[in-house]
Structure formats: structure tokens, C-alpha cells
Amino acid sequence: MTSTIKIALVGNPNTGKSTLFNILTGLNQKIGNFPGITVDKKLGYCKLPGGRQAEIIDLPGTYSLYPKSRDERIAFQVLADSTNPSYPDLVVVIADATNLRRNLLLYTQVADLGLPVLLALNMTDMAKKEGIDINVDKLSERLGVQVVPISARSNQGIDKLKAAIVNTTMATQLPGADMDHLAPGALQHTRELLQTDHTYLCLQVLHQHEHLGRYTELEHEALEEIKRINNFDVSKLQAAETIARYRYLSSVLSGVVVDTGAKRKFAFSDKIDAVLTNRFWGFIIFFLILFFIFNAIFSWSTFPMDLIEGGFGWLTEYGHEHLPEGLLTDLFLDGILAGLGGIVIFIPQIAILFAFISILEDTGYMARVTFMMDKIMRKFGLSGKSVVPMIGSLACAVPSIMSARNIENWKDRIITIMVSPLVSCSARLPVYTLLISLIIPEKMLFGFINLQGLTLMGMYLISIIAAILVAWVMKIIIKAKEKSYFIMELPVYRMPRWKNVIFTMYEKSRTFVFEAGKVIIAISIVLWVLATYGPPERFAAIDRKYEQIEAQKIETEIATLERDRSAEKLENSYAGILGHVLEPMIKPLGFDWKIGIALVTSFAAREAFVGTMATIYSVEGGEEGTTIRNKMLAARNPDTGLPVFTFATGFSLMLFYAFAMQCMSTVAVVFRETKTWKWPIIQIIYMTALAYVASLIAYQLLK
Incomplete structure (x- = not known):
């Protein structure tokens, strides 16, 4: 046996699987993709008793091994294919102790695949409160596997679970539900073809061999021929298997589960739902919660943001005073440090936003929002399942677009993918604020x-309304006869896990800084070079001009002249030339050539706008230690003498960033999900046109 044991976590949605994964792995985890598939793979590591290390894979939640979406299909592909790189040595099935019979359906399927299995009964503390008594020893004896009662939320039973993992070395030896009677002829032919005695694996292969990459084209054709000859009816056989498994589970659970609190079960959640999902009060409460969140983002973050802004200002001033003059110092202070400071300052606001999102998800409220929005979404060409990606887009459109694969209806899925980037994501937050x-x-x-918090909420609502209206237009344009449905299980209300909230704040803030930071630093270096250098003849002419002027001025005026020289050189630099080329196109929107440069760099990542403005205004010069915000406030239009960032310009610019497709990562993931450049190109065109028209109207009306 290898020193590292590979463990897969499997379970229904809302069973606490991800919570257990976070407890077992802590900060020692990473996100990747399953080979050849754009589905998130969460991998983590933990130490087991005896010093062994475990590699833990958190598989997407599923109700059975017969998937309804591409995400759910992953569980089958990993567990049924021994050649899969993620094929585990052990499977830990997490079951909700408050709904054991339904959760054990998946367990019986996994166990019948012949893998070593361990059953973790989660939420046992909640089951006791609801009057559900489970005889764990009797259940373990009847199933023939170790059963460990745990409570992932309160960190109970985790040590016992780790010990059980070490002691689980073989698959269950007890027979489960009889599958041989379902399609005896087809199963016999499949066993001969695959040269295996594994009945249930053969049944699963017949059902969905097309999802397994281990078989050759000839073997796929042979399996289809077996199905045709033996009249293998997939739907009827899946239904028959489900009935047989529930019959088997009834005998297993007889005398094992005693429910003395059936009348009290979920009573508290039902009472809260009567208010929070009310067709009138539910929406009012939702908007009040949104208002509180955006108000808090501004009010609570002011002090830490001021500290960070002051700290970077001090570092820049200290650097200019003590570091040797030269290009490297200017590159570091006015390029890299300025750009990075423009990102780090927004960590408090990003942390607060993700803390609230984590709390809403952890308590079960976010599922209610999805439920409430279903009827509204359907009128605009979307389903309730579209709400999940759209709400997720408040954080980032990339994973949200990937999560749209859970939508079975093609038209609903395409519309969801096309409008999700309109919902304001966390990358827009630094720009807005x-x-x-x-x-x-x-x-x-x-x-x-807070007036600023109210404005921020307004920007988010504008983006959501725009997404819904665009979805309605696409509903009319895109034709499809396929009907959609929406089924979801509402979890009971729970107190948020504060450890999980803090972990989410840390993880998302770290990801924001490191992922955005890499882009910002790269852009800052390139931009500093473009803004520092220009055509030699132009720079030489500027130097001669100011040398003549300086000879006639007194010493106190030299500093002002140096700032003027820096500003003129910036305007004639390669970056300035690019900005002036763009200026005629964006001037009707109220934007100058400096904003034009930021619009170009923002196509790499929206948040690059802040770093770009920081770099441009740092290169331009100004009073040492002055923050980027103060430099932008002091900026004046050379033609009118008025501030560059008036209310009309600022609002126009926010609308442009609200609607424009300025995120190459989103473009890439839309291409991967749709397998064609058609939809990403349409998306770029319509979002850019929408951004331009909205900004044009706003500026012309407000100026």
C-alpha cells in the first residue's frame, strides 16, 4: 500500500460534504480541473493517525450515479473507471442523518461498485434534536461497513472518522440489492465482453458507457449492440433499480432508525420560510439584506482602507527619499508598487462582500432566494437554476458560467451563460468604489x-436588471422546443459556521490578490515602460523646451516645472499616443485619453483599471505621498479647467464597466463551455455596444 491514500468524498447536495472537506484539509487544498473537463476538482491533503497522508477529492454532489448534469457525471466517471487519474482507494459517503433513507440510495450504488466504502453519518446532533434515533452499530452490521456518526459543523467525530479511514482496507462483503434480475441476458453478454464478474459495474457500463473513456470505439459499438439485441430500456431499468434499492433499504433501516419527532421536524424552518419566501415580504427582506450588505461594504471598510492607502503612500514617499534615483527605483515605486497598492487597498471590501455571501449560503438563505426567483426568471427566458450562476456572478462570472452546466435545457443554459457576465462581479467592486x-x-x-453604499447597491441592481432584460430579448431570438424544469431541496436553517466564514474571507481575498495581482503587476510593468518612454524626437524637444524655461525661473518654481515636464512627457509617451488615438471614440462618453489607456488594459481584467490609473498618475508626477484618489480628484481637464472626474463622467464610466465584457478569462470559459467562438464573439459585441450606448446616454444627459 502506498504512503498516500487517495480518498473520494461522495454525497447528496446539502449533506455537509464540502464542510467536511474543509475540516479535513484546512488550508492545505487547491482547485484544479478534472483531466479534459472544465469542472472544478477540489483536492486537499490531511494527516491520518499513524503518520499516513491522505489525498482527498471532493466530488460534485449528486443524488445517484445516474447523472442529470455534467457536474454530477463526474462522480460516476471517477468511481466506475479504475483507469481514471482520480480513482480512489477509499470512498467516504457522507449521508444526512435527518434524511437517511434517501441518502443511502447513493451509498448502495457506490458500495455495489466494489470499492472500499466508509459511511459518515453527518448532522447527527441535528437528528437528535429532531427526535431521530439511529442505532449506528446495527446499521454498520447490516451494511457490512464502518459507520461513523459525525457533525462536521461542530467538528464532532472527526478523529473517529480519521481512525476509521485508516482501518478500512476492503470493500463490503455483504450483498446489497439484487441487480442480476434486471437484465440477465444483457448483463451476461457484457460480463463476457468486459471479462469481469462484476455485475453492477456491467449494469452501469450498459447505462452510460459513452461517459467512460477507457473503452475503445469497437467496445462502445459492441455495448450498443448488446443493448439493442436485449431490448435494454434505460429509463425503465433505472426506475426498477431504484425501487429495488429502496425495498432493500427498508429492510436495512427497520429497527435502526426511530423517528419520535416527525411533527417537530423542520417546524422552525417552515415558520421562517412563511415570511422569508413570502411573495411580497420575501422580496422586501431580500432587498433590505442587499442594502445592509452594500452599506456595510463602505461603512466598515473605511478605516482599514485608509490605513492601507496611507501605508502605500508612506512607502512610496520613503522609497523616493532613500532609494537611489534611477529607472529601477521609478519602475518599482511608480510602476509595481503603485499598481499593487491599487489592488491591495480593496481587500477589506472584498473580504466583507465574501463574508456576507458565505453567511447567506451557510444559513440556507441563498437557496430560498433561488426558490423565490424561479417564477420571475421563467418570464424572462430563464429557470430557477439560472439564479445560482447569476448570484454566483456577484463573486466571479467564470465559475458561475461553469456551474450553468447543471441546467439541462440547452436554451436556458446558453441564455444563462450569455447574461451572467452582466451581473457585477467582485472585480468591478474596486472600480465602483x-x-x-x-x-x-x-x-x-x-x-x-450611507449615500455611497446606496449608490453601490444601485450599480449592482442596474447590472441584475440589465441581465434579466437581455435574457428576455434572447428568449425571443433563440429558438428551442425543449422544456425546462426546476427541482431543488431547501436545506433547514442553520447558524453560520464562523470558522468557515473566516476561511472563505481569507481564501477569496488571497485569490483576489494573487490572481489579480499577477495581472496587475504585469500590466503595471508594461504600462510603466509605455508611459515612461516615447518617440525620442518628441522627448528631446520637450527636454529642450523645459531647459530653456528653467534657465529663466527661480528655484522655487523648478518643482512645478518638473511636474509639467513629466505630464507633457506622459502625454507624448507610447501610452499617451495610444490614449490619444482612442480619445475621439470615447470623448462623447466623457472619457479622456488616460481613461482610454485604462479601458485597454482592463480587457485583461476589470480591476486593472485601478492599477492603471495609479500607474499613470504616479508616472505623471505630483506631490510626494499623495494618494491615487487625491491625484484623481485634483486632475483637471486642460480645455475646460474643470475636474476630469465629474459626476457625469464618473457615472458614465461606472455604467461602461457595468456592461462591458472586459475579462479575457470569461471569454475563454464561454468558449470552453460552448465549444464554439460564435457565442463569445456575440457576447463581446452586444456587451460592448450596450456599454457604449448606456455610457453615451448617461454622459450626454448628465453633463
Whole structure:
């Protein structure tokens, strides 16, 4: 046996599988893709008793091995194919102790595949509160596997689970539900073809061999021929298998589970749902929650943001005073440090946003929002399943678009993919907050409503309304006869796991800094070079001009002249030339050539806008230690003498960033999900056109 044991976590949705994964692995985890598939693979490592290390794979939640979506298909592909790189040595099936009979259906399927299996009964503390008593020893004896009662939320039974993992070395020896009677002729032919005595594996292969890459084209054709000859009816046989398994589970659970609190079960959740999912009060409460979140993002983050901004200002000033003058110092301070400071300052706001999202998901409220929005979404060409990707887009459109593969209906899925990037993501948050701080005063309405927070909420609502309206238009344009359905299980309300909330804040903030930071630093270096250098003849002419002027000025005026020289050189640099080329196209929107440069760099990542402005204004020069916000506030239009960032310009720019497709990662993932460039190109064109028209109208009306 190898020193590292590979363990797969399997379970129904909402059984606490991901919570257990986080407890077992802590910070020692990473996200990747399953080979050849754009599906997230969560991998982590933990130490087991005896010093062994375990590699833990968190497989997507599924109700059975017969998948309804591409995400659910992963569990089957990993568990039924011994050649799969993620094929485990042991499977830990996590079951909800409050709904054991339904959860054990998946367990029986996994166990029948012949893998060593361990059953973890989660939420046992909640089951006791609801009057559900489970005889764990008797259940273990009847199933022939180790059964470990745990509570992942309260960290109970985890050590026992680790010990059980070490002691589980073989598959169950006890027979489960009889599958031989379902299609005896087809199973016999398949056993001969595959040269195996494994009945249930043969049954699964007959059902969905097309999802397994281990078989040759000839073997796939032979399996199809076996199905045809033996009248293998997939739907009828799956239904027959389910009935047989529930019959078997009835005998297993007889005398094992005693429910003395059936009347009390979920009573508390039902009472809360009567208010929170009410067709009138439910939406009002949802919008009040949104208002509180966005108000908190501005109010609570002010102090830490001021500290970070002041810290970077001090570092820049200290660097210019103590580091030797030269290109490397300028590159580091005015390029890399300035760009990085423009990102790090927003960590408090990113952390607060993800803390609230984590709390809403952890308590079970986010599932209610999905349920409430289903009827509304259907009127606009979407289903309730579209709500999950769209709400997820508040964080990032990339994983949200990938999660749309859970939508079986092709038309609903395409529309969801096409409109999800319109929902304002966390990358837009730095842009919004910087511009709002420039054009909206720090005022409190009625003593408790933060005007800036209210504006931020308005930007998010504008993006959501735009996404819904565009979906309605696409509903009319895109034709499909396929009907969609929406079935979901509402989890009971629970207190949020504060450890999980803190972990989410840390993980998302770290990802934001490192993923965005790599892009920002690269852009900052390239931009600093483009903004520092220009055509030699232009720079030589500027130097001669200012040398003549300086000879006639007194010393106190030299500093002002140096700032003027830096500003003129920036305008004539390669970056400035690019900005001036773009300026005629964006001037009707209220944007100058510097904003034009930021629009170009933002196509790599939206948040690059802040780093770009920081670099441009740092290269341009100015009073040492002045923050990027203050430099932007002080910027003046050379033609009018008015501030560059007026209310009209700021609002126009926010609308442009709200609607424009300025994220290459999103374009790439749309291509991967749709397998064609048609949809990404349509997406880029319509979102850019929408952004331009919205910004044009806003600026022309407000200027």
C-alpha cells in the first residue's frame, strides 16, 4: 500500500460534504480541473493517525450515479473507471442523518461498485434534536461497513472518522440489492465482453458507457449492440433499480432508525420560510439584506482602507527619499508598487462582500432566494437554476458560467451563460468604489443610510436588471422546443459556521490578490515602460523646451516645472499616443485619453483599471505621498479647467464597466463551455455596444 491514500468524498447536495472537506484539509487544498473537463476538482491533503497522508477529492454532489448534469457525471466517471487519474482507494459517503433513507440510495450504488466504502453519518446532533434515533452499530452490521456518526459543523467525530479511514482496507462483503434480475441476458453478454464478474459495474457500463473513456470505439459499438439485441430500456431499468434499492433499504433501516419527532421536524424552518419566501415580504427582506450588505461594504471598510492607502503612500514617499534615483527605483515605486497598492487597498471590501455571501449560503438563505426567483426568471427566458450562476456572478462570472452546466435545457443554459457576465462581479467592486468615492460625497441619509453604499447597491441592481432584460430579448431570438424544469431541496436553517466564514474571507481575498495581482503587476510593468518612454524626437524637444524655461525661473518654481515636464512627457509617451488615438471614440462618453489607456488594459481584467490609473498618475508626477484618489480628484481637464472626474463622467464610466465584457478569462470559459467562438464573439459585441450606448446616454444627459 502506498504512503498516500487517495480518498473520494461522495454525497447528496446539502449533506455537509464540502464542510467536511474543509475540516479535513484546512488550508492545505487547491482547485484544479478534472483531466479534459472544465469542472472544478477540489483536492486537499490531511494527516491520518499513524503518520499516513491522505489525498482527498471532493466530488460534485449528486443524488445517484445516474447523472442529470455534467457536474454530477463526474462522480460516476471517477468511481466506475479504475483507469481514471482520480480513482480512489477509499470512498467516504457522507449521508444526512435527518434524511437517511434517501441518502443511502447513493451509498448502495457506490458500495455495489466494489470499492472500499466508509459511511459518515453527518448532522447527527441535528437528528437528535429532531427526535431521530439511529442505532449506528446495527446499521454498520447490516451494511457490512464502518459507520461513523459525525457533525462536521461542530467538528464532532472527526478523529473517529480519521481512525476509521485508516482501518478500512476492503470493500463490503455483504450483498446489497439484487441487480442480476434486471437484465440477465444483457448483463451476461457484457460480463463476457468486459471479462469481469462484476455485475453492477456491467449494469452501469450498459447505462452510460459513452461517459467512460477507457473503452475503445469497437467496445462502445459492441455495448450498443448488446443493448439493442436485449431490448435494454434505460429509463425503465433505472426506475426498477431504484425501487429495488429502496425495498432493500427498508429492510436495512427497520429497527435502526426511530423517528419520535416527525411533527417537530423542520417546524422552525417552515415558520421562517412563511415570511422569508413570502411573495411580497420575501422580496422586501431580500432587498433590505442587499442594502445592509452594500452599506456595510463602505461603512466598515473605511478605516482599514485608509490605513492601507496611507501605508502605500508612506512607502512610496520613503522609497523616493532613500532609494537611489534611477529607472529601477521609478519602475518599482511608480510602476509595481503603485499598481499593487491599487489592488491591495480593496481587500477589506472584498473580504466583507465574501463574508456576507458565505453567511447567506451557510444559513440556507441563498437557496430560498433561488426558490423565490424561479417564477420571475421563467418570464424572462430563464429557470430557477439560472439564479445560482447569476448570484454566483456577484463573486466571479467564470465559475458561475461553469456551474450553468447543471441546467439541462440547452436554451436556458446558453441564455444563462450569455447574461451572467452582466451581473457585477467582485472585480468591478474596486472600480465602483474608487469612482463612487470621487463623485459621491460621504453623507449619511436619515442618520444611518450611507449615500455611497446606496449608490453601490444601485450599480449592482442596474447590472441584475440589465441581465434579466437581455435574457428576455434572447428568449425571443433563440429558438428551442425543449422544456425546462426546476427541482431543488431547501436545506433547514442553520447558524453560520464562523470558522468557515473566516476561511472563505481569507481564501477569496488571497485569490483576489494573487490572481489579480499577477495581472496587475504585469500590466503595471508594461504600462510603466509605455508611459515612461516615447518617440525620442518628441522627448528631446520637450527636454529642450523645459531647459530653456528653467534657465529663466527661480528655484522655487523648478518643482512645478518638473511636474509639467513629466505630464507633457506622459502625454507624448507610447501610452499617451495610444490614449490619444482612442480619445475621439470615447470623448462623447466623457472619457479622456488616460481613461482610454485604462479601458485597454482592463480587457485583461476589470480591476486593472485601478492599477492603471495609479500607474499613470504616479508616472505623471505630483506631490510626494499623495494618494491615487487625491491625484484623481485634483486632475483637471486642460480645455475646460474643470475636474476630469465629474459626476457625469464618473457615472458614465461606472455604467461602461457595468456592461462591458472586459475579462479575457470569461471569454475563454464561454468558449470552453460552448465549444464554439460564435457565442463569445456575440457576447463581446452586444456587451460592448450596450456599454457604449448606456455610457453615451448617461454622459450626454448628465453633463
